[in-house]
Amino acid sequence: MRKEDAVEELERIGFSAYEAQTYATLVEYDSVPLTVLASESSVPRSRVYDVVSSLDAQGHVETFTRDGKRHARADDPTEILDQLRRTGQTLAETADHIEDEWQQSDFQEHSLTLLDNGIGGAIAQIRADVRAAENLVEVVTTEANYFQLRSALRDACESDVVVRVTLEQASNLGTVQCQPVSELRAHRIPSPFLVIVDRTSVWMAPHPTASDDYVVTLNSESIAYIFHWFFLAGRWAGSEPLFVRDYADFTTYVDIIEFIRDVEPLLGSGLPIPVVVDGTDTTSGTHRRVSGTVVDIEYPDGPSGSNGRPTYADLAGMKTVTVDAGAEAVRVGGRGAVAEDVELRRLAVALPLEQFVDLCYEGAT
Structure with a gap:
């Protein structure tokens, strides 16, 4: 059944036009920011908050705040399914559609789904997931x-999401300096297709030369962390930089991990x-x-590299950055931090970009 038919039948059991559009869209996702919901449901941005509040008051949706x-x-x-099925066979088909979307949604928390129609069949869902990102997308x-994902990557980047992409080949990009991502690199090793959104949602497919054609999608922070390490150490670290977006003064x-690798050699300079x-x-x-100002970096055993820059293996365990915030010293840890005061999501070095790059170069030499 088409989504438009589901909307029409929801209106028949008492939903307003905007409520039906909003609810039929929400059952396709586990959760979605209201700004994204407006574009996905065709409900005007100025009305989506009122519509969701109405559905919330009726007990059909839940609302919550995440990261602001x-x-x-x-x-x-269940209640809506009962209403639909009581109205006859046509509405029963709508109920089945909504139930299927609810049970099979690829965005259910901690879900794992195997899609057998390849990347082409999942590309619309991947784009929607990328557009809903709040902090980080790794590809x-x-x-x-990449060309199939560019529009979604551009939307995420323009929403202040950090988007990092590494390509197996980079021969048809045209002007590399005009890419719609935060950073773009190239690698030479045949790799599976991988998209990680906010280190929670993962999409993975075999390399195009493989005989299998499927997509695995999952939603689990602990498993996504394993894929993040593959991205970071297995592909990103050894890739050739092609493009970095202008971050202006930061x-x-x-x-x-990457912050410590760049800054550890600079701490002894006194700057x-x-x-x-x-x-x-x-x-x-x-x-x-x-x-504040970085005053200390801690991790087991210290750097093993000759230039004082720690390796990824050095930083595989616990690592802490201490920031002098004036009134207190704040200990900052990475993803999943529990012993520190703050779990890092994003860190900006408050120096002009060129000055910081020059410092990193001097520290490395």
Whole structure:
């Protein structure tokens, strides 16, 4: 059944036009920011908040705030299914459609689904997931699939999401300096297709030369962390830089490992490294911003590299950055931090980009 038919039948049991559009869209997702919901449901942005509040009051949806953004998700549809099925066979088909979407949604928390129609069959869902990103998108792909994702990657990047892409080949990009991503690199090793969204949602498919044609999609922070390490150490670290977006006065990091690798050799120079850290307070679970100067970096055994720059293996265990915030020293950890004060989501070095790059070059030499 088409989504338009489901909307029409929902209106028949009492939903307004906007409520039907919104609910029929929500059952396709686990949760979605209201700004994304407006574009996906064709409900005017100025009305989507009122419509969701109405559905919430009726008990059909739940709303919550995540990282400062209002989200919504469909509640258990049992009551609506009963209403639809009581109206006759036509509405029963609508109920089946909504039930299928609810049970089979690729975005159910901790879900794992095997899609057997390949990347082409999943590309619309992948684009929607990328557009709903809030902090970070990591991609390993071929040029052909990169071009299919470009519009969604551009939308995410324009929403202040860090988008990092490494391509197996880079021969048809034209002007590399005009790419719609935060950073673009090229690698030479045949690789599976991989998209990681906010280190929670994962899409993976075999290399195009493989005999199998499927997509695995899952939603699990713990499993996504394994794929992130593959992305970081297995592909990103050895890739050739092609393009870096102009960050103006700030150099942005989304991973504490890469920050430590760049800054550790500079600490002995005596030059203060001012930073702004956005993350999650590990005690309260709320957003926390810390501004100050890096005064210490801790990890087991110290750097094994001859130039004082730690390797990825050096940083595989616990690592902590201490920031002097004036009134207190704040300990910042990476993803999943529990012993530190703040779990890092994003860190900006508050130095002009060229000056910081020059410092990193001097530290490396």
